[in-house]
Amino acid sequence: MRIAWFTPLSARTGIAKYSLSAASAVSQLADVDVWTTPREDDYQTDLTVSDIGGLRHAADLTGYDHVVYNLGNNPDMHADIFDAYTRNPGVVIQHDKTMAHFMRVYYSVAHEDPSRYRDLLAYYYGAEAAAQASRQILGLGGHGGDLPLVEPCLWNATGVVVHSEDALAVVDRYPGIVPVVCIDHPFYLPIETPGSSPGRTALGIAADDILLVSHGRIGDAKRLEQTIRALSLLPAEARDRVRFVVAGGAHPALVERALSQARALGLGDRVRITGFLPEQELQAWLGAADVFINLRYPSTESASGSLIEQLSYTAPVVVSDIGFYATFPEGTLVRTPPADEGTAIASALAPLILDGQLRRRIGDRTHEYAAQRFARETYAHRLIEFLDRVSASRARLSEVDAIGRGLLDVEPDGVRAEVTRGVDLLRSRGIPDMSDGGGVS
Amino acid sequence: MSAGRDGVQREVLERRLLDRYANCADDAARAAFLGTDGRDDWKTVVASRILGMWPRIKAIPVLGPAVHRVFTMLRKRGA
Numbered sequence: 001m002r003i004a005w006f007t008p009l010s011a012r013t014g015i016a017k018y019s020l021s022a023a024s025a026v027s028q029l030a031d032v033d034v035w036t037t038p039r040e041d042d043y044q045t046d047l048t049v050s051d052i053g054g055l056r057h058a059a060d061l062t063g064y065d066h067v068v069y070n071l072g073n074n075p076d077m078h079a080d081i082f083d084a085y086t087r088n089p090g091v092v093i094q095h096d097k098t099m100a101h102f103m104r105v106y107y108s109v110a111h112e113d114p115s116r117y118r119d120l121l122a123y124y125y126g127a128e129a130a131a132q133a134s135r136q137i138l139g140l141g142g143h144g145g146d147l148p149l150v151e152p153c154l155w156n157a158t159g160v161v162v163h164s165e166d167a168l169a170v171v172d173r174y175p176g177i178v179p180v181v182c183i184d185h186p187f188y189l190p191i192e193t194p195g196s197s198p199g200r201t202a203l204g205i206a207a208d209d210i211l212l213v214s215h216g217r218i219g220d221a222k223r224l225e226q227t228i229r230a231l232s233l234l235p236a237e238a239r240d241r242v243r244f245v246v247a248g249g250a251h252p253a254l255v256e257r258a259l260s261q262a263r264a265l266g267l268g269d270r271v272r273i274t275g276f277l278p279e280q281e282l283q284a285w286l287g288a289a290d291v292f293i294n295l296r297y298p299s300t301e302s303a304s305g306s307l308i309e310q311l312s313y314t315a316p317v318v319v320s321d322i323g324f325y326a327t328f329p330e331g332t333l334v335r336t337p338p339a340d341e342g343t344a345i346a347s348a349l350a351p352l353i354l355d356g357q358l359r360r361r362i363g364d365r366t367h368e369y370a371a372q373r374f375a376r377e378t379y380a381h382r383l384i385e386f387l388d389r390v391s392a393s394r395a396r397l398s399e400v401d402a403i404g405r406g407l408l409d410v411e412p413d414g415v416r417a418e419v420t421r422g423v424d425l426l427r428s429r430g431i432p433d434m435s436d437g438g439g440v441s
Numbered sequence: 442m443s444a445g446r447d448g449v450q451r452e453v454l455e456r457r458l459l460d461r462y463a464n465c466a467d468d469a470a471r472a473a474f475l476g477t478d479g480r481d482d483w484k485t486v487v488a489s490r491i492l493g494m495w496p497r498i499k500a501i502p503v504l505g506p507a508v509h510r511v512f513t514m515l516r517k518r519g520a
Contacts, residue, residue: 176449404461412473
């Protein structure tokens, strides 16, 4: 089996780390070529890498049995991949449960075609939702901008992969003709960096400090301000030992807000936001952490790459009890109510800060569970099995989509009638026939 | 909605076909199909225009971040 794997490789997205791990594991079972837009901060891989910019015709991909597109809500990282997807059908690995930001920027900004963005909202959610979404952009009222708009990632998909069960319902738009599957996210590969990582002392962490670490690109959903409030609510003996480091970038306004909040709460010297870090420094902070904090509300991702990365270590992780995080068994992740404003987070943190044995016990148990559930080999086998299912259903899907292409020659006011005729035709042929394994899981 | 003898709902087939049309048709055909031509009020038109100009606005030192702050404040107030 030959697979074209479209992905960003930039160090500025966790999806690059996912792809390094997943594609290399799959390459033990199939031939995998990576297609990407080269960037200066790309991770290196032993797989053959081709430039998406050099992809001129669909024929360039005909040598592959499957084209796999990694799609996520970051337009800087995925616009080129989405472009390729719109021209060539393939299997979509959907990393986010909402694509509203991506679609807004992709159509309204990158393509300077706001009407197309508006029309897609109108089509999927109704004209009023579209008008509200446009107005909301300017703060002129309306509440349409939070609509997920994942649907444009599905119309040209031959199959869809997600990494959490609750994302399945979001992508299962064509049951019976487009297979969908949930496969647990694989562990990341260790990223090789030159030299050795600095230890705690070099990072400025005293031996008896308890280091709390969050990492990744920090937005409002990661509950930074609630976390800082929680630190202020800790009992004095815990608060006085704690250091909280956010190892990653955030919007300048959020950084300013969070740091001024910390100062106001008397935690100015205990909270640090590093900004984007080179891999070696990031790994140093992750390796030094006593407790990870990985909160999310709302939950918009199919899984959480930052959590997967933290699970490679043995520090316990405090999370929000929502989405992917809620799929872990009791006694592993330390869960808090998603909308908590600080009190429950503080209650979860205090015993972990004060009790080293508790940290080790929970951390080891979680790591052991995760090592089994997120094994890379398991991921590779399940993905190949799924691609076989996609192959089995492709003939049926091609017949449906061929009629869809024919609609482009029909006058707009005749499209719905032509759709009715097309469906009648498909059903008169007994297509799609579910009897040979094309169903959804 | 109806399920044929093959078990696939008619609605699903229709959805796939219509989705392809909505995502692939050219601007004029799509707008005519959806009936969205000329139906935006002035606020929506202004919002769309500013959104289209946003990359150029945000690249302007001082002004870009200032406009972003105003948008953020307005969005929060609107929410």
